[in-house]
Amino acid sequence: MTGQPAISDTPWLDQDAEPFIKIRSVTKKFGNVTAVNNVDLDIYQGELFCLLGGSGCGKTTLLRMLSGFEVPTSGTITIDGSDMSSVPPYERPTNMMFQSYALFPHMTVEKNVAYGLKQDKVPSGEIVDRVDEILRLVELQDFKKRKPHQLSGGQRQRVALARALIKQPKLLLLDEPLAALDKKLREQTQFELMNIQEQVGITFVVVTHDQEEAMTLSSRIAVMDQGQFMQIGTPTEIYEFPETRFVADFIGSANIIEGRIIEDGSDHVRVKTDLGEIYIDHGQSTKEGDRVWIAIRPEKIHLSKEPPAEPGPNQAVGQVDDIGYLGDTSIYKILLEGGRIVDVTAPNQIRPKSRTHRITWEEEVYLHWEASSAVLLTK
Numbered sequence: 001m002t003g004q005p006a007i008s009d010t011p012w013l014d015q016d017a018e019p020f021i022k023i024r025s026v027t028k029k030f031g032n033v034t035a036v037n038n039v040d041l042d043i044y045q046g047e048l049f050c051l052l053g054g055s056g057c058g059k060t061t062l063l064r065m066l067s068g069f070e071v072p073t074s075g076t077i078t079i080d081g082s083d084m085s086s087v088p089p090y091e092r093p094t095n096m097m098f099q100s101y102a103l104f105p106h107m108t109v110e111k112n113v114a115y116g117l118k119q120d121k122v123p124s125g126e127i128v129d130r131v132d133e134i135l136r137l138v139e140l141q142d143f144k145k146r147k148p149h150q151l152s153g154g155q156r157q158r159v160a161l162a163r164a165l166i167k168q169p170k171l172l173l174l175d176e177p178l179a180a181l182d183k184k185l186r187e188q189t190q191f192e193l194m195n196i197q198e199q200v201g202i203t204f205v206v207v208t209h210d211q212e213e214a215m216t217l218s219s220r221i222a223v224m225d226q227g228q229f230m231q232i233g234t235p236t237e238i239y240e241f242p243e244t245r246f247v248a249d250f251i252g253s254a255n256i257i258e259g260r261i262i263e264d265g266s267d268h269v270r271v272k273t274d275l276g277e278i279y280i281d282h283g284q285s286t287k288e289g290d291r292v293w294i295a296i297r298p299e300k301i302h303l304s305k306e307p308p309a310e311p312g313p314n315q316a317v318g319q320v321d322d323i324g325y326l327g328d329t330s331i332y333k334i335l336l337e338g339g340r341i342v343d344v345t346a347p348n349q350i351r352p353k354s355r356t357h358r359i360t361w362e363e364e365v366y367l368h369w370e371a372s373s374a375v376l377l378t379k
Helices: 059-069 109-119 124-137 152-166 183-200 211-217 235-240 245-250
Strands: 020-030 032-044 048-052 074-079 092-096 169-177 201-210 218-225 228-233 255-264 269-273 275-281 291-296 302-304 315-325 329-336 341-347 364-370 374-376
Touching: 020 059, 032 048, 032 059, 032 228, 032 364, 048 059, 048 183, 059 074, 059 092, 059 169, 059 341, 074 269, 092 152, 109 152, 124 152, 152 169, 152 183, 183 211, 201 211, 201 302, 211 235, 228 235, 228 245, 235 255, 245 291, 255 329, 269 291, 269 329, 329 364, 329 374
Parallel strands: 048 201, 048 218, 092 169, 169 201
Antiparallel strands: 020 032, 020 074, 218 228, 255 269, 255 291, 269 275, 291 374, 302 364, 315 329, 315 364, 329 341
16 A cells, blocks of 8 residues: 655644644534534644543544544534535545454455455456555455454454555544453554554544553544543643643543642742642742642652652652552552652662562652652643
């Protein structure tokens, strides 16, 4: 399959770039229930874009509106410059890969993949060539005579992907494409999917509830809740610079701490909290006395048996309440004097000489973090 022309890695930053998909003021209601609530979104050609959220947030409904299986109650959807309002699913420049894969059990791999081309009455010689090409792309050329029940879950997933790609859609929609795979295979397949998408150059829109999957796969993510976008950005932006408590808590893990602004500088803020004073080395649109929240990722907190050389902000002392050992990392639950539990994660970079070198249960420990590590949230 021939790839598309090379495009910018960050077209959303180019003011002159034309979005491939334009979603404008789209609302979808089912009776009295609003599944998608007045959303706007631009997706650019060649992106691998993820709609991320929990069950019932509206992400699958939005995907189905892109495919034409649902019609917006109000608003417009444009794909490649064409208004999709009155275009049925079978006439849209899209294809959809379903969570169940929906393979025909009585057909071989090559017949499953060729099915759409046969329905379109493509010449048989061209069908053979295109099927061989796409099966090589997904590394299933040696399995074309097998039937779905003779394949592993990952192989069935790639058959479904090949069948969706062979018609060369301009837009591929994927609904929880890796949900049926076990953790290790899912992680492996994420990179395979990224490589295939890069080779074919087709725009992918993926729906998932899996945060790690979205972070690994996507060029950008739209975090959804209650039918609205809570934040749209690159994985780094979403994780390192969450805009709300919801996003900070939903993506990864975060210690969310409430406080009051006691100093509001142009390049820093100081916040009074039940952990003590927290100093953040970046400014924010706040004023003294404002109620705010601070998010600190567990891996950004340093844990030590030794007290800091000097007292100051961004420090706390507590007792190890619980430990989760994950092999490469350990999760520590630290109980502070006021009763708050703070999560800290630490990499197990060096194998300890003995158990006495480890931080263990009920030990007194000291916490500190850098001034740049905390994120100030006003909502």
